[in-house]
Amino acid sequence: MRNAFAEEIAALAAQEERLVFLAGDIGNRLFDNFKARFPTRFYNCGVAEANMISVAAGLALSGFRPVTYTITPFNTTRCLEQIRVDTCYHQLPVVIVGVGAGLAYASLGGTHHACEDIALLRALPHMTVICPGDAVEVKLALRAALQEDGPVYLRLGKKGEPVVHQKEPDFAIGRAITVRSGTEVCLLSTGNMLPVVVEAAEELSRKGVSAQVMSFHTVKPLDEDCLADIFTRFIVIVTVEEHSLVGGLGGGVAEWLTNQPPLKGRLLRIGTPDTFLHEAGEQEYAREVLGLTPFSIAERTLQAHSLALSTRLAS
Amino acid sequence: MKTLSTGDLKTISNEIRGKLVEMSYRARTPHLASALSCVDILVAAYWRVLSIDPQNPQDPNRDRFLFSKGHAAPALYVTLAYQGFFPKELLETFAQPGSRLAEQPSPRCVPGLELATGSLGHGLGVGIGMALGARIHSRSYRVYVLMSDGECNEGSVWEAALFAPAQKLDRLVAIIDYNKWQATGRSDEIMALKPLKKKWEAFGWSTYEIDGHDFKALEETLSRVPDGSGKPVAIIANTVKGKGISFMEDDNNWHYRSPDEKQWIAAQKELGLL
Numbered sequence: 093m094r095n096a097f098a099e100e101i102a103a104l105a106a107q108e109e110r111l112v113f114l115a116g117d118i119g120n121r122l123f124d125n126f127k128a129r130f131p132t133r134f135y136n137c138g139v140a141e142a143n144m145i146s147v148a149a150g151l152a153l154s155g156f157r158p159v160t161y162t163i164t165p166f167n168t169t170r171c172l173e174q175i176r177v178d179t180c181y182h183q184l185p186v187v188i189v190g191v192g193a194g195l196a197y198a199s200l201g202g203t204h205h206a207c208e209d210i211a212l213l214r215a216l217p218h219m220t221v222i223c224p225g226d227a228v229e230v231k232l233a234l235r236a237a238l239q240e241d242g243p244v245y246l247r248l249g250k251k252g253e254p255v256v257h258q259k260e261p262d263f264a265i266g267r268a269i270t271v272r273s274g275t276e277v278c279l280l281s282t283g284n285m286l287p288v289v290v291e292a293a294e295e296l297s298r299k300g301v302s303a304q305v306m307s308f309h310t311v312k313p314l315d316e317d318c319l320a321d322i323f324t325r326f327i328v329i330v331t332v333e334e335h336s337l338v339g340g341l342g343g344g345v346a347e348w349l350t351n352q353p354p355l356k357g358r359l360l361r362i363g364t365p366d367t368f369l370h371e372a373g374e375q376e377y378a379r380e381v382l383g384l385t386p387f388s389i390a391e392r393t394l395q396a397h398s399l400a401l402s403t404r405l406a407s
Numbered sequence: 408m409k410t411l412s413t414g415d416l417k418t419i420s421n422e423i424r425g426k427l428v429e430m431s432y433r434a435r436t437p438h439l440a441s442a443l444s445c446v447d448i449l450v451a452a453y454w455r456v457l458s459i460d461p462q463n464p465q466d467p468n469r470d471r472f473l474f475s476k477g478h479a480a481p482a483l484y485v486t487l488a489y490q491g492f493f494p495k496e497l498l499e500t501f502a503q504p505g506s507r508l509a510e511q512p513s514p515r516c517v518p519g520l521e522l523a524t525g526s527l528g529h530g531l532g533v534g535i536g537m538a539l540g541a542r543i544h545s546r547s548y549r550v551y552v553l554m555s556d557g558e559c560n561e562g563s564v565w566e567a568a569l570f571a572p573a574q575k576l577d578r579l580v581a582i583i584d585y586n587k588w589q590a591t592g593r594s595d596e597i598m599a600l601k602p603l604k605k606k607w608e609a610f611g612w613s614t615y616e617i618d619g620h621d622f623k624a625l626e627e628t629l630s631r632v633p634d635g636s637g638k639p640v641a642i643i644a645n646t647v648k649g650k651g652i653s654f655m656e657d658d659n660n661w662h663y664r665s666p667d668e669k670q671w672i673a674a675q676k677e678l679g680l681l
């Protein structure tokens with residue numbers, strides 16, 4: 093995803109003169125092309141993320157479209173105060189890009205895990221939260237984010253994730269994308285879990301359950317039209333995210349659901365537990381431990397599906 | 408246009424101070440002493456140095472003045488009103504329910520307000536963004552950021568202090584209203600602020616230490632930007648908290664206290680307004 097981001101930001105800078113790119117002392121070689129082509133619009137702000145966000149706000153107040161980029165927790169939770177006051181309170185068009193969503197940097201330890209960022213940024217007024225599902229969505233999301241008049245948080249994975257979209261889908265902020273159609277259960281994936289969720293749907297299919305997969309890339313604002321539709325059409329709706337169950341996509345959908353009249357669909361939320369991960373290991377290991385594998389997602393969905401069916405029969 | 412004498416500036420300062428005491432008295436609001444300490448800096452800047460047209464407050468070429476010590480906002484409100492950015496009558500609504508003038512300013516609450524502040528340590532970083540913006544656009548405006556000494560407790564101030572000289576932002580000015588107090592004690596005791604001038608010098612700023620109530624020194628230093636050093640400018644302005652009202656000067660109780668009627672009248676007399 094980060095290579096797609098690097099390509100797209102350079103392409104967009106050629107079209108959008110107001111774009112200024114601020115990096116927090118990472119991705120140096122990744123942006124060589126950008127730096128060579130737009131030397132007055134690239135700033136390495138050092139390991140000083142709070143200042144980087146304030147600088148971005150100052151640029152936005154001067155008519156620019158700044159984009160800040162560093163590792164997810166440092167560009168979100170570390171500088172939450174500056175995001176809240178400088179960008180959200182002032183409602184400024186700053187795009188905040190976190191690289192290494194969820195457990196993407198699992199091996200670097202808990203300081204580099206990002207499983208609370210969606211919850212915290214989603215709570216901020218005026219903030220838009222987008223978690224692209226693959227490299228194709230990264231490019232489309234960045235393009236859309238730069239058109240917004242307020243702050244946008246863009247949550248990227250790292251590199252080498254499988255590409256899910258074979259061609260460019262229609263992309264609009266706040267509109268979920270149907271990746272695979274199904275009839276019995278609906279899996280809502282946000283961010284870098286999309287390839288895993290597609291595999292889970294295939295596993296469900298092998299088990300005889302037809303699963304729809306949607307890339308629910310925008311966590312705020314929620315696609316409420318989509319939710320209203322799927323909760324009347326499907327018996328089980330599953331949210332899947334590499335993020336805490338507290339306040340993420342699942343939390344947002346649950347909040348929405350409590351304000352609805354009784355609907356057909358049951359909600360199952362899959363995400364990371366309310367704890368830190370202390371052990372060494374790569375992302376694959378972390379996902380295994382926390383139940384974020386295709387097999388585990390499929391198993392839990394099947395259980396929820398059986399339960400929903402038996403409950404319906406009983407009533 | 409700017410032909411005011413030092414005596415004229417003193418008269419303006421006294422009027423502003425009188426208004427500040429009255430506003431604190433009527434609205435029962437705190438931070439009066441913090442506002443009083445920076446009045447002369449504001450008067451020197453707005454009446455003698457800044458190129459900002461109150462009739463065209465969004466002019467992209469205007470100088471920027473960021474009031475980072477937001478708790479002292481009434482000082483900025485009165486300054487902007489007296490400069491003609493908005494009618495003075497609006498000051499009468501200060502801190503009243505529904506007023507645009509809250510104790511600390513919200514975004515775009517009045518013309519002339521560049522940044523909503525109140526949480527300390529934001530102004531300098533935002534000022535850097537504005538100064539970078541000027542350079543990218545090849546504009547020659549200057550960016551002034553007024554901070555308190557207590558504000559220098561915030562780590563974000565020092566992140567910004569490290570970054571601005573690296574970018575050689577010689578049209579950026581940090582002004583520190585060094586009144587030697589913060590909310591609950593001496594600013595030199597709560598944190599190791601001294602030697603403040605050497606700290607800014609060591610961080611790569613072209614640093615001046617002046618009397619923050621001396622209009623001539625303020626005007627000279629604030630005008631000398633860029634100063635030829637290629638560095639951003641830091642001005643340590645030595646001030647007196649509660650300046651201008653004898654019974655408030657250097658008494659930190661007036662960080663929170665608001666005057667009663669007798670004190671309000673006594674203050675007006677001292678300022679020659681009654």
